[in-house]
Amino acid sequence: MRVYLDCEFTKLSAAAKLISLALVAEDGREFYVELLDAWKEEDCSDFVKEIVLPQLWGVSYIRPTIEARSALLEFLASFDEVLEIVTDAPQYDWELFCELAYDDGKWPQNVRNYPTDATTLDATSDGVPLPHHALLDARIIASMFTKSNPVKGLP
Template sequence: MHIFFDTEFTQLSHEAKLISVGMVSEHGGEFYAELADTWRLDDCSDFVKNDVLLHLEGGSAMLTKAELCLHLGNWLESFEVPVYLVTDAPTWDWPWLDYIFDEDHLLPANLERSPVLFTPSEEELETLHQQEQFRHHHALDDARALRLAWLNHSRVD
């Protein structure tokens, strides 16, 4: 099972803090959460303040880190087969899994331990965002766009 994922975080630095995570299975099942207890507005770069935070949903999407670990772990384990996480930015997105799952201690058993890199062109992703009216810099919508690009490439290959 391929699951496409994206994260949003406070800044592009080693001091970044996780804001949100979005995942979409190849069959269309979705998971989205925003962290309620890991970051503050003061932690955010101007870019994040202007381009990420305005897309946050709040409400039922808000979870503590402990709740995220539990709910995301259960969601991933529900697939039962090996799960391969697909990202276009493994350097930025993949380390957050160690953070969420306490550095391997709580990783779901069916989760493969390295990401699948898929890098569609920026033009392709922009077209998908426009066609589907996806929000830019929203973890779930960016994961949705990545999934659609993957499916488009799968049809061509």
């Protein structure tokens, strides 16, 4: 099963720190988390401060990294099939996903250990402009490749 990944992070550089991560599966299941302790505002580029941070949902979505990792692994383990992670930014999103998915040097058994680059797939639609919110972006990316997965609105 394909699971579409999107992340928001502090800046476009090798020093990027994860702010939020979202997964949208072909069957409609979703995962979204915002990290509490992985970044600081001073780590962020001006773009992130102006566009990304104001869109964070906070409240029940924000968790310390250790809790976010546990929730992510629980979500991934809820699938019976092998998961193919699809992202439009593997050089950033995949690396940040891996940092959260690795638990004590172990990789989730049902997740392929390499990403699929969404830009290499045949889209069924052009999608809409990405708003730079991890869950909304993941929904849009999923909708571009999955006919039965319409873009949902805000929570």
